[in-house]
Amino acid sequence: MQDEFNDPLWRTVLSGAQMLFVAFGALVLMPLITGLDPNVALFTAGLGTLLFQVVTGRQVPVFLASSFAFITPIILAKGQFGLAATMGGVMAAGFVYTFLGLAVKIKGTGFIDRMLPPVVIGPVIISIGLAMAPIAANMAMGKSGDGAELIPYRTAMLISMPALLTTLIVAVFGKGIFRLVPIISGVLVGFAL
Numbered sequence: 001m002q003d004e005f006n007d008p009l010w011r012t013v014l015s016g017a018q019m020l021f022v023a024f025g026a027l028v029l030m031p032l033i034t035g036l037d038p039n040v041a042l043f044t045a046g047l048g049t050l051l052f053q054v055v056t057g058r059q060v061p062v063f064l065a066s067s068f069a070f071i072t073p074i075i076l077a078k079g080q081f082g083l084a085a086t087m088g089g090v091m092a093a094g095f096v097y098t099f100l101g102l103a104v105k106i107k108g109t110g111f112i113d114r115m116l117p118p119v120v121i122g123p124v125i126i127s128i129g130l131a132m133a134p135i136a137a138n139m140a141m142g143k144s145g146d147g148a149e150l151i152p153y154r155t156a157m158l159i160s161m162p163a164l165l166t167t168l169i170v171a172v173f174g175k176g177i178f179r180l181v182p183i184i185s186g187v188l189v190g191f192a193l
Contacts, residue, residue: 011180016061019184023065030066033135041066052183069128140164163190165173 027045031038048064077086124137143149167186
């Protein structure tokens with residue numbers, strides 16, 4: 001009898017559970033940071049994921065969530081143009097994604113590779129990460145994304161730092177099945193604390 005930890009289905013379930021934690025966290029966190037309604041994000045992400053699975057014939061195991069790349073533009077647009085215009089812009093971005101998806105389906109990925117080579121994509125990803133760093137630091141210190149205190153600094157650090165260290169240690173030193181679950185490990189330690 002095959003050991004259950006060597007079963008590819010077991011690994012898929014663990015990876016899927018970890019993706020659920022990551023995507024759900026991002027899906028709820030992004031609207032909270034931008035001042036939008038998380039219920040709408042949950043509904044549209046679920047609907048989008050179901051549609052994506054139908055269109056791709058369930059070939060890509062993915063759950064669609066909010067993109068952190070949109071946080072700064074949404075906050076700025078909301079302040080300058082209002083909520084309705086901002087939501088119109090988000091919808092327009094969705095249509096652009098749809099048209100790009102159709103172009104990839106028809107033409108293949110070659111034109112995207114030429115238009116956006118790794119030397120372009122890398123700095124964009126770095127810029128998004130650096131823009132999000134102050135929000136992550138504030139949250140680790142018990143503050144909201146804009147710096148308002150939610151819980152005492154000492155309590156936040158006693159929870160966030162062991163959770164972060166656990167995630168890093170499992171990601172770097174984990175062997176076998178444990179290497180698949182660094183996020184879940186960090187979440188469990190944070191929850192326990």
